[in-house]
Amino acid sequence: PPLQPFVDALPILETRPAAGELAAISMPHRYHRDLPETRSWGYDRSVLGPNLEAWRDRPTRISFRNELGTHVLAPHVDLTMHGVTELDRTDPRMTVHLHGGANSPDADGHPLIGWRNGGRATYAYGGRQEAATLWYHDHAMGITRLNIQAGLAGMYYVRDEFDTGRADNPLGLPSGEFEIPLIVQDRTFNPDGSIQPMVGIYIPQGYNQSGQLGDVACVNGVVWPHLEVRRTLYRFRVLNGSNSRPYIFELSNGLPFSVIGNDLGLLDAPVPARSIRVSPGERIDLLIDFSGLRDGDAVELINTAYNDLGNTVFMVPELRPIMRFTVAGAGPPAAIPPRLRGGPGLPEPLEPLATPDSVRTMTLIGLNDDARAEAVFPTLMALNNLAFLSEDVDIARAGTVEQWDIVNTTPFDHPIHIHLARMRVIGRQPIFTFSYWIANPPPAFGIRWSPSADGYPRGPQEPAPAWESGWKDSVECPTDTITRVLVYWPSVAELGFDPDAPLHVPAGAEAVAASGPHDGHSMSSSPPIRGYVWHCHNLDHADHDMMQQIRVTP
Numbered sequence: 001p002p003l004q005p006f007v008d009a010l011p012i013l014e015t016r017p018a019a020g021e022l023a024a025i026s027m028p029h030r031y032h033r034d035l036p037e038t039r040s041w042g043y044d045r046s047v048l049g050p051n052l053e054a055w056r057d058r059p060t061r062i063s064f065r066n067e068l069g070t071h072v073l074a075p076h077v078d079l080t081m082h083g084v085t086e087l088d089r090t091d092p093r094m095t096v097h098l099h100g101g102a103n104s105p106d107a108d109g110h111p112l113i114g115w116r117n118g119g120r121a122t123y124a125y126g127g128r129q130e131a132a133t134l135w136y137h138d139h140a141m142g143i144t145r146l147n148i149q150a151g152l153a154g155m156y157y158v159r160d161e162f163d164t165g166r167a168d169n170p171l172g173l174p175s176g177e178f179e180i181p182l183i184v185q186d187r188t189f190n191p192d193g194s195i196q197p198m199v200g201i202y203i204p205q206g207y208n209q210s211g212q213l214g215d216v217a218c219v220n221g222v223v224w225p226h227l228e229v230r231r232t233l234y235r236f237r238v239l240n241g242s243n244s245r246p247y248i249f250e251l252s253n254g255l256p257f258s259v260i261g262n263d264l265g266l267l268d269a270p271v272p273a274r275s276i277r278v279s280p281g282e283r284i285d286l287l288i289d290f291s292g293l294r295d296g297d298a299v300e301l302i303n304t305a306y307n308d309l310g311n312t313v314f315m316v317p318e319l320r321p322i323m324r325f326t327v328a329g330a331g332p333p334a335a336i337p338p339r340l341r342g343g344p345g346l347p348e349p350l351e352p353l354a355t356p357d358s359v360r361t362m363t364l365i366g367l368n369d370d371a372r373a374e375a376v377f378p379t380l381m382a383l384n385n386l387a388f389l390s391e392d393v394d395i396a397r398a399g400t401v402e403q404w405d406i407v408n409t410t411p412f413d414h415p416i417h418i419h420l421a422r423m424r425v426i427g428r429q430p431i432f433t434f435s436y437w438i439a440n441p442p443p444a445f446g447i448r449w450s451p452s453a454d455g456y457p458r459g460p461q462e463p464a465p466a467w468e469s470g471w472k473d474s475v476e477c478p479t480d481t482i483t484r485v486l487v488y489w490p491s492v493a494e495l496g497f498d499p500d501a502p503l504h505v506p507a508g509a510e511a512v513a514a515s516g517p518h519d520g521h522s523m524s525s526s527p528p529i530r531g532y533v534w535h536c537h538n539l540d541h542a543d544h545d546m547m548q549q550i551r552v553t554p
């Protein structure tokens with residue numbers, strides 16, 4: 001029988017200082033009252049990880065230990081993928097990326113430097129950024145989509161003098177029990193409770209094209225939970241931690257919420273919205289005011305994105321319910337703050353969009369994958385027509401602002417994430433992809449292809465909606481569209497380290513040989529492991545070549 005929604009309580013993830021040691025472990029976990037226990041992974045004690053709290057400009061160190069045992073999704077470890085070997089089934093690699101953190105290459109969790117059972121790495125995080133909703137998650141090349149589904153993801157708040165997380169914060173934001181992280185992840189469970197990470201029914205050849213689209217929503221590791229709320233204002237720090245599914249969040253009673261922040265910090269003022277799109281990897285900081293409701297009222301957080309891949313060819317399963325709030329009892333008085341930035345006691349206002357120092361076109365392209373010859377549809381998603389670990393590495397200059405015109409020629413939407421940089425969205429312009437493609441035919445896979453698409457407009461550029469006007473590190477790039485963003489590379493002075501420093505492999509970790517039998521594409525024999533990565537945050541895409549390294553030079 002189908003699982004009943006709203007029968008289990010929302011787990012409140014433990015908040016603790018971002019320091020010390022976190023062991024990645026395996027444990028049984030109950031995702032739903034009526035499901036058998038699932039062998040899952042998590043950082044420290046339970047599935048997912050504690051909600052880590054760091055402070056601006058206070059450097060910290062966290063030691064991540066691997067005690068995972070065998071891979072809980074071992075049968076799904078795909079040996080044709082980059083850097084993956086048989087050993088990943090019995091002694092899986094892990095690496096940890098602090099998503100949204102401005103950290104040195106050594107502490108950034110490069111996908112090709114991993115450690116196995118008994119190994120550990122200690123990462124130094126500088127904290128040189130304003131208050132924001134970051135998250136930490138696994139990033140081991142070729143198995144990231146499985147490691148995160150198994151439970152390796154957690155929230156990470158950066159606090160500062162304005163957003164203190166305490167009741168006396170100068171912004172007047174809800175805090176304590178009224179500030180709640182929501183990690184939203186879709187999953188498919190087998191009747192025995194195990195996770196089914198594959199969606200072979202939608203595209204017959206299996207992995208890596210559309211990605212994982214589950215038929216139930218988990219929040220904080222529980223299927224369709226419920227939360228009892230008081231009649232007052234709440235702050236929800238929402239993370240789309242799903243592998244592939246974007247959501248359009250709404251409240252079932254049409255109640256508007258107030259968007260107060262994007263991935264990397266606060267907006268100038270709360271933006272009222274009835275519906276917002278949140279793609280994998282993105283965070284949205286929300287206020288919901290339950291004070292006008294009556295005891296016993298139930299409001300559901302729902303998803304109205306029915307066809308999530310931007311293409312009607314694919315029968316994507318609808319996933320409407322997410323979780324339920326039930327109103328019970330009075331709460332402390334609270335009001336939505338009129339302003340969040342600019343003004344006495346508030347952070348500096350968002351700066352107007354900068355004039356870029358340079359402009360690049362970056363393309364998203366779907367290709368046929370030699371290793372899956374039966375494919376009837378592009379099964380490999382790539383950036384600029386390059387395989388991961390191409391020798392043709394992009395180089396950016398620290399302290400500059402680039403405009404990236406991200407041209408999506410594939411039939412899917414892709415959330416593009418850049419490590420180290422901060423972004424602002426300029427806007428999105430639809431294009432005639434077919435004409436663009438015919439006029440600029442792509443060369444063989446492995447040769448850069450990134451012609452400008454400016455000459456193929458299908459309509460005017462839509463500016464970013466007000467609720468998306470803040471600092472971003474991940475940006476939704478719809479199909480047949482140029483998504484124009486400003487990429488702000490921090491300067492060396494801001495960072496306090498050399499972003500182009502060579503990577504060290506920590507003692508007990510290993511650099512993965514990425515030249516293994518990959519997809520039949522011949523790889524460089526000794527690829528350079530250097531700098532940062534940018535990639536699609538559809539994890540099935542990231543694992544399968546939709547990722548590139550990028551060096552940031554002083």
Ligand code: C2O
Nearest residue numbers: 097099281417535
């Ligand atoms: Cu959230 Cu490169 O990752």
Ligand code: CU
Nearest residue numbers: 414536538541
């Ligand atoms: Cu993608």
